[in-house]
Amino acid sequence: MPDASQTAAAESAAEPSAPPVPERRFSETLLEVKNITLRFGGVKALTDISFDIKKGEIRAIIGPNGAGKSSMLNVINGFYTPQEGAITYKGRHRKAMRPHEAASTGIARTFQNIALFKGMSTLDNIMTGRLLKMKSNIFLQALYWGPNQREESEHRAFCERIIDFLEIQAIRKTPVGRLPYGLQKRVELARALAMEPDLLLLDEPMAGMNVEEKEDMCRFVLDVNDEFGTTIALIEHDMGVVMDISDRVVVLDYGRKLADGTPDEVRSNQAVIDAYLGVSH
Numbered sequence: 001m002p003d004a005s006q007t008a009a010a011e012s013a014a015e016p017s018a019p020p021v022p023e024r025r026f027s028e029t030l031l032e033v034k035n036i037t038l039r040f041g042g043v044k045a046l047t048d049i050s051f052d053i054k055k056g057e058i059r060a061i062i063g064p065n066g067a068g069k070s071s072m073l074n075v076i077n078g079f080y081t082p083q084e085g086a087i088t089y090k091g092r093h094r095k096a097m098r099p100h101e102a103a104s105t106g107i108a109r110t111f112q113n114i115a116l117f118k119g120m121s122t123l124d125n126i127m128t129g130r131l132l133k134m135k136s137n138i139f140l141q142a143l144y145w146g147p148n149q150r151e152e153s154e155h156r157a158f159c160e161r162i163i164d165f166l167e168i169q170a171i172r173k174t175p176v177g178r179l180p181y182g183l184q185k186r187v188e189l190a191r192a193l194a195m196e197p198d199l200l201l202l203d204e205p206m207a208g209m210n211v212e213e214k215e216d217m218c219r220f221v222l223d224v225n226d227e228f229g230t231t232i233a234l235i236e237h238d239m240g241v242v243m244d245i246s247d248r249v250v251v252l253d254y255g256r257k258l259a260d261g262t263p264d265e266v267r268s269n270q271a272v273i274d275a276y277l278g279v280s281h
């Protein structure tokens with residue numbers, strides 16, 4: 001008579017194996033950073049970092065605390081100007097981005113520590129994401145008349161679509177300061193989407209969330225990428241999430257690039273394993 005392990009082995013051999021998930025392929029480069037070095041006085045936050053982000057992909061930036069991940073996002077959206085290196089975005093080569101230029105050319109970002117107007121409603125916070133798209137100036141808008149009224153209605157309708165998409169209808173009038181953390185993160189994502197970005201930078205979108213909230217956020221990130229075709233670069237500490245949703249992963253450690261590749265390549269990279277297990281350099 002076969003023992004239990006033989007039975008289990010026979011059963012698993014008989015089970016049809018799940019079809020492999022086809023690897024998504026991307027060819028067009030949306031953004032490339034080349035030899036970026038960023039210093040704060042004597043502290044080198046980034047040293048000679050190069051990588052690219054392809055149009056349509058979900059790209060993760062990971063690394064231990066202080067590795068330089070947020071600094072990298074800040075270089076990409078122009079908050080920090082690197083001392084060395086260059087950025088090519090949408091085929092245009094530049095020494096550094098400027099925040100306004102980054103925003104007006106389609107780069108939106110969320111922050112590690114939520115940066116919303118806490119006293120304002122969800123809808124009004126999301127509307128602030130439309131400001132760059134508004135043609136009439138803020139004084140004319142105050143009149144809420146004629147063309148201004150029409151423009152405001154169109155922007156409002158766009159925001160309502162995002163509210164539906166992210167399933168936050170029930171809190172559209174709630175001041176965001178009263179919302180639980182997970183929902184505030186979702187409102188921040190909504191505001192970034194209101195900018196209709198081509199490149200969305202997410203700084204720890206799932207930090208501080210419970211399992212259910214994380215699952216929701218993963219689903220929304222994948223849906224945004226899928227339905228709007230938005231390219232996404234995200235920093236995330238939850239390795240399960242990173243490996244599940246990213247097409248490619250770049251790993252930073254002490255401001256240097258340690259590895260770059262598919263989740264499988266990165267997962268099996270010895271230098272990455274050492275960095276995460278704290279092997280001394």
Ligand SMILES: Nc1ncnc2c1ncn2[C@@H]1O[C@H](COP(=O)(O)OP(=O)(O)OP(=O)(O)O)[C@@H](O)[C@H]1O
Pocket residue numbers: 040043044045063064065066067068069070071072
């Ligand atoms: N504005 C700043 N002034 C001085 N030093 C800074 C500044 N911003 C970042 N640094 C330093 O640069 C290094 C990289 O920091 P950064 O916040 O980019 O890392 P991180 O990988 O995002 O870390 P964490 O996962 O903890 O958020 C750290 O040594 C940090 O102290």
